[in-house]
Amino acid sequence: MHAQMMGLTAAPPPDTSEALIAALVLRARQGDGAAFGALIADQYERIYRAAWRWCGNRDDAEDIAQEVCVKIGQGISAFDGRSAFSSWVYRITLNAVRDWQRAGARRGRQASAFAEVSHTESAPEQEASATSRQLWDAVRQLPDKQRDAVLLVYAEELSHAEAATIMGIKEATVSFHVYEARKTLRGLL
Amino acid sequence: MSFPDDTDPFENLKSGAVPPPRDAARQQALHAARVAFEAENKKAAEATQGNALGRRLISIITSLKGISIMDMRLPVGTAAIALLVLPLGWQLYSSTALTPADRAATQLAQPLEQAPADADMTLADAIAPAPEPMMLEESEIGRVAMPSIAAPMASKSTAPAGGMALDSAANFAPPSQVTQPSGDAFASFAEQRLKLAAEEPVSTFSLDVDTASYAYTRRMLEDGYLPERDAVRIEELINYFPYDYPAATSAEVPFQPTLSLYPTPWNANTQILQIGIKGFEPEAAATKSNLVFLIDTSGSMDEADKLPLLKRAFGLLLDQLSGDDTVSIVTYAGSAGVALPPTSADRKASIMAALDQLYAGGSTAGAEGIELAYRLAGEARIAGGTNRVILATDGDFNVGINDPEALKTLIADKRQDGISLSVLGFGRGNLDDATMQALAQNGNGNASYISNFAEAKKVLVEEIGGTLHTIAKDVKIQVEFNPALVSEYRLIGYETRALNREDFNNDAVDAGDVGAGTSVTALYEITPVGSGAELVDPLRYGQAATPTGGDEIAFLKMRYKLPDSDVSQLIETPVTADLAYGDIADAGVDVQFAAAVAAFGQKLKGSAYGTAMDWDGVEALAQAGRGVDEGGYRAEFIRLVDMARLLKPDTHTDVCDASASGDECE
Secondary structure, three states: OHHHHHHHHOOOOOOOOHHHHHHHHHHHHOOOHHHHHHHHHHHHHHHHHHHHHHHOOHHHHHHHHHHHHHHHHHHHHHOOOOOOHHHHHHHHHHHHHHHHHHHHHHHHHHOHHHHHHHHHHOOOOOOOOHHHHHHHHHHHOOOHHHHHHHHHHHHOOOOHHHHHHHHOOOHHHHHHHHHHHHHHHHHHO | OOOOOOOOHHHHHHHOOOOOOOHHHHHHHHHHHHHHHHHHHHHHHHOOOOOOOOOOOOOOOHHHHHHOOHHHOOOHHHHHHHHHHHHHHHHHHHHOOOOOHHHHHHHHHHHHHHHHHHHHHHHHHOOOOOOHHHHHHHHHHHHHHOHHHHHHHHHHOOOHHHHHHHHHHHHHOOHHHOEOOOOOEOOOOOOOOOEEOOOOOEEEEEOOOOOHHHHHHHHHHHOOOEOOHHHOOHHHHHHOOOOOOOOOOOOOOOOOOEEEEEEEOOEEEEEEEEEEEEOOOOOHHHOOEEEEEEEEOOHHHOOOOOHHHHHHHHHHHHHHOOOOOEEEEEEEOOOEEEEEEEEEOOOHHHHHHHHHOOOOOOOOOHHHHHHHHHHHHHHOOOOOOEEEEEEEEOOOOOOHHHOHHHHHHHHHHHHHOOOEEEEEEEOOOOOEHHHHHHHHHHOOOOEEEEOOHHHHHHHHHHOHHHHHOEEEEEEEEEEEEOOOOEEEEEEEOOHHHEOOHHHOOOOOOOOEEEEOOOEEEEEEEEEEOOOOOOOOOOOOOOOOOOOOOOOEEEEEEEEEEOOOOOOOEEEEEEEEHHHEOOOHHHHOHHHHHHHHHHHHHHHHHOOOOOOOOOHHHHHHHHHHOOOOOOOOHHHHHHHHHHHHHHHOOOOOOOHHHHOOOHHHHO
16 A cells, blocks of 8 residues: 555655565566556666666766666566565666676777777766775776676675675675685786 | 775775766656566567567576586686687587588587577576576577577676687687677568569569668678678668669659669579669759758767767768758757757858757657657748758667657658658667668658768768658559569569568558669569579479460569659559660679679678679679779779678588578578
8 A cells, every 4th residue: 555655656665665665576567557667766776876886977877777777677577586676686787787888898999089088077076086986997897797796795785695696606706706806906906 | 006905995885976867867767667667568468378489588597596607616717718718619620621511510500409499598698697608608609500699699698707708719710700799780581582473473562772781781891790691681782872874854753764684693594684763863952951950969879980970971961051951950868959949051150069069978768859850840841842850870769769669650640741751870889770770761761871971971962862852752663574484583682671562552551762863773583484593393283374475574563652742653664575685794884783782792691592603703793893983882892892702701601501491590
């Protein structure tokens, strides 16, 4: 009944408790458009923030977030609930980021000089200190798995177990990737 | 800079603040998601239960969790080396001359059987990472056997190790195997098959004046990649080039067919029937245009060969316009906006200033922009002139196009109101060719692919008349072959333009349009009765007595509508033996060149027909057909033949040839 109200107003629910999300997911899977609208409105912020953390650019993050929202819309009826909804969303987001960067690398061949200019232009002022920006840049340049592990654990502040579910690997492997990342970064920083 | 060893640098990541998303982008993403959700629900409601082919498999495959490299306790180094070496070894093994022939054949046949099963994996992988070693194997198979599978596979492979190995394998593989995982989308189509004149004597199709396929193919070849099969549309390759057919003299009968019949260069026993038309070219001063540019300014346009190229190309076009013409600019990105209200084209400074301010950023909302553009075109409508929306994009319609049918309907409705639509495609890696084609066809316009500045000059300066001014619309061609003289025939290209026999006389059925001064060519390969080149055996028990049509080989009918009319006109002419040339060299340079381009397209596609001709033959024929070649386009084509020869050598065994049936490879 609570969720019903949310659906009608289409505003992000103030209480994003897991039970509420689970209820919305269930109804969305059964084809309830209002529930899906409320659900996606609630998730957007988190998706966008994750996308931004992974790529560090607002335009790209918005595009990726939109892509992820569309994918969720297409896939939610097939979401089987075996893992947590949030893990599923993270996984789609990470895949979207990866596809985006692949496509970017391809495009980059044609205009790498151009891309470089726009990259520095869009370096966000929020990362005020040079140290912090350098750290973010270095982390984003890590190999995919190491980057994913580090960002999930430290930036998204998830547990190793949660990160492991999202990445589809074992908990120990997450720790291993983080360890490897630290080693790699010692060289970069 | 360094961090002391005792503090964890990663702790600093927590404090990283994220700039908030723009509200417009948020709204749009939510809208897109809801649309996708509705569309998926509708689809699910229509689809039968069960796991129908083509339905997306989207779920986390938790059961595959345990199969990644780390969990199998394989030493990482060994695994990485294996990933590198295995495909390479397979490559060398299968391409060495020492491989026993039967062995090689099994090898080729196997991946074909395996590939459809893997296709499901590809879809699943969009969400769930599959185990890496498997991935690689599939990609390797895909690259050789099924380029269309290989493309999505490669762009979606997961692990860094897998990704690296993929790249290396691509570098080592012989160039003949390299198919670009381009990310561009093409509508797939089956090749035109051979038809029996006795069973199906009538062939009907719509003209196609687009040239996008040639520009795309050229770009891929110049970068050293073979284009995907579906990216090569032979009629668009042929029609890219200007041909010197006799032009019509008045706007009332805007073109006349030019027919010739000559021996096929790749088969001595068959003939080619060439149908060529050249559109009437009115005086440039007599035309008035109201153009609305609908420009994609999404983030992906932010590359040197997209928005900046578009701006320069636009400058070229502006020089072709006069004070009688009106120009407006609408952008679509985060939100649709009017960048320039309808402005007389002689105010070049203000138009260029508006253009310079465009900046690429944000996501794409194609449909809203189109509505706005049509509204502006309606406001500035010029009665009796050209009213056209020109859409410039790199193919991103990731919002409104979720319901492509609705957008097509909108464009078709506006076409009835006299506002047409053309599409200019830019860039690579994101191009949605299928959508571009669909929109332009519904909008009575043409789709062009602007790969570089020279191409912009061709489309917007040299062929500006054809791009802007339609002289005949809904042009349909119907050819009836005389079974007494022709046993088999095959239309070359025009797969995506085929019409039903009854559509020919139905004026409500939409077809291609011809612009001012445009030349269009269609080729049929025909097998004369008793030539010995028939691919189909005669019936054992004979057939119904064939009506004799005298000495006519075929009968050509063309229907077209004048630009402001809804009633079609008919042109009829018989194809008789006196049109025939004994030698292709006598038929003129245009004929030789068109045949060379057709052969080129068939070879490039790995067509089921006409691949017997070698690249040297194609090049010699193109050289012979070079003629005056004012724009240098034919010389450029000859260079492309060279490039294609390197990428797909004559000795290269096409998988499709080996499997003996072209169908499986479409």
